[in-house]
Amino acid sequence: MGIGVLLVLVSAGLFAVVPLAEASNRAYAGASACPAGTRSTSCTTTAPAVVKGAVYEHSGKSVRYWLLLTERGTGIARRVRMPRRSPVFDAVHAGDTVALTYWRGEVRTVRFGAATQEAWTSPADDGRLPAALGFVALPFGLGALLLGRWRRRHPSTAAHAAPWQLTAALVVLLVLGVLGATTSFLADAVRDAFLLVAAAAVPVVLLAVLFARWMAGRMRRAADTSDIVPVPPTGRRCVRASVYGDVPYSVAGFDHLVVGDGRPAATPDPDGRVARRTLPETLTVRCVRSLGPGDPEFWPTAYKYDCAVIECRDGDRTVLIAGRRRDAALILGALTTVVPG
Numbered sequence: 001m002g003i004g005v006l007l008v009l010v011s012a013g014l015f016a017v018v019p020l021a022e023a024s025n026r027a028y029a030g031a032s033a034c035p036a037g038t039r040s041t042s043c044t045t046t047a048p049a050v051v052k053g054a055v056y057e058h059s060g061k062s063v064r065y066w067l068l069l070t071e072r073g074t075g076i077a078r079r080v081r082m083p084r085r086s087p088v089f090d091a092v093h094a095g096d097t098v099a100l101t102y103w104r105g106e107v108r109t110v111r112f113g114a115a116t117q118e119a120w121t122s123p124a125d126d127g128r129l130p131a132a133l134g135f136v137a138l139p140f141g142l143g144a145l146l147l148g149r150w151r152r153r154h155p156s157t158a159a160h161a162a163p164w165q166l167t168a169a170l171v172v173l174l175v176l177g178v179l180g181a182t183t184s185f186l187a188d189a190v191r192d193a194f195l196l197v198a199a200a201a202v203p204v205v206l207l208a209v210l211f212a213r214w215m216a217g218r219m220r221r222a223a224d225t226s227d228i229v230p231v232p233p234t235g236r237r238c239v240r241a242s243v244y245g246d247v248p249y250s251v252a253g254f255d256h257l258v259v260g261d262g263r264p265a266a267t268p269d270p271d272g273r274v275a276r277r278t279l280p281e282t283l284t285v286r287c288v289r290s291l292g293p294g295d296p297e298f299w300p301t302a303y304k305y306d307c308a309v310i311e312c313r314d315g316d317r318t319v320l321i322a323g324r325r326r327d328a329a330l331i332l333g334a335l336t337t338v339v340p341g
Contacts, residue, residue, distance in 0.1 A: 004148060007141025014134035018190060021126035028103050028123050045102040048072045051092045065089050067110065069098065080107045081120035088117035127190040135180030135197070139173035146170065165212065172208045176201055222305040223290045228325065230333040233260030238272035239327040244296050245319035249277035255302075257323065259334035283314045285335050288328065295320065310335065 034043035049069040057064040065082040067089065080100070082089045088110050092098060101109035108122040118124045150166045176197050183193040241257035243250045243266045251266065258265045258272035265276035289309050291300055299307060299322050308328035310321040312335070323331050 004141050004144030007137045007144060009141075011134040011138035011141055014130040014137065017130040018127045018134070021123065021130065022190060024123040024126060028108060031103055039102070041104045043103075044108075047074075047100050047102065049078065049098055049100050051094055051096045051098060052077075053094055054089060054092065067092070067098075069100070071100070072097075078107065080110060082110070082117060083120050083125070084117075086117075087115040088112045091115055128184050131190050131193055132181040132184035135177050135184060135193070139170075139177035142173050143170045165215075168208050168211055168215075172204055175204055218305050222307070225288045225290055225308050225325075225328075228288050228308055228328045228332065230336045231329040232333040232337045233330050236261040236272075237330060238267070238270060239323060239330060241266075241321055241323035241327065241331055242296070242299065242302070243279070243319065243321050245314070246317050247314055247319055249279055250319065251277060257321070257331060259330050264331065264334045279335070280314065283312050283319060283335065285332065286311045286313055288332060291322075295322070 028044075031042065031044045034040050034045045039045050049071045052068040052070055055066040055068060057066060065085060067080045067082060069078045069080060070076070071078060078100075088098070092112050096112065099111040100107050101111070106121045107119050108124075110117050110119055146166055146169055179200055180193050180197040183196050184190060187193050187196065236258070237260050238256050238258050240255060242255050243257070249266050251268075253268045254266040254275075254277065256267050256270055256272060258267055258276060261272075263278050263281065265272070265278045267274070267276045269275060287310075289311060291303075291307055291309060295309065299309075303322060303324060306324050306326075307322055308325045310323075310328065310332055312319040312321065321331060321335075
């Protein structure tokens with residue numbers, strides 16, 4: 001929970017930075033050109049410069065791109081960092097002339113012919129990184145909070161509790177987070193990323209709600225075993241089923257049950273011909289239910305939502321038999337049918 005709160009607060013702080021960065025960007029974009037021969041922090045100045053070279057500076061796994069320039073007229077040498085290689089950095093060569101746009105004393109834009117590239121110090125993209133990081137941190141923060149809440153309501157020992165609600169919510173958050181982080185860099189303006197995420201939230205949440213309703217219906221149907229009634233088998237059948245309990249006929253790997261051939265028998269053979277362990281007549285049926293707490297951990301994975309559990313007693317020991325719902329009626333019928341001696 002603590003890390004979830006921290007990540008949400010971090011994302012809120014990052015999003016709070018975006019308007020400040022965008023305000024600087026708007027001021028730069030709206031700044032008019034300074035009168036000829038003057039310079040001011042409230043207007044932009046353009047000056048020609050000659051390219052002396054382009055330098056790659058490696059720092060660990062990252063690379064910095066520097067243009068070495070000499071301003072015409074003043075002869076001032078400048079080292080201008082570029083955020084990426086294209087379109088200007090890769091296009092220029094020593095001796096080429098570029099146009100430098102100054103704003104508030106810093107080179108903000110470099111133009112070469114029809115190509116324009118913002119310098120590292122340009123405020124044009126200042127809001128993109130905090131917005132993207134905010135979109136990344138927020139789903140993880142909210143996801144951690146949801147996970148903490150779910151763990152309090154569902155003990156970790158409850159293997160039957162499938163966290164599909166949590167999964168659906170996390171998928172929604174992840175989709176919107178990835179969309180926001182990606183469009184923060186690709187959209188024409190950072191605000192477009194927020195608008196796109198807001199617009200996408202409606203269909204994404206709607207799909208999640210439809211999925212939730214479908215899953216809720218599926219779980220309700222899986223929990224309802226009232227329609228499972230004994231059906232005596234009319235012939236020999238080998239069905240997929242597992243017997244669990246402190247009894248000799250509960251054996252690991254015996255995942256089939258032979259019915260309609262005398263007393264039911266557990267077997268690992270899908271054809272039911274070898275290694276059969278007969279279920280005794282002392283085994284009596286108590287009830288039929290869905291998966292619940294205390295059931296073997298692999299049953300939800302093996303049977304998913306197509307499972308019925310026949311709860312039995314053999315003397316003072318509880319015996320559970322799990323099988324597919326369509327086979328449960330036959331198993332129940334075989335257990336309750338008296339076999340002639």
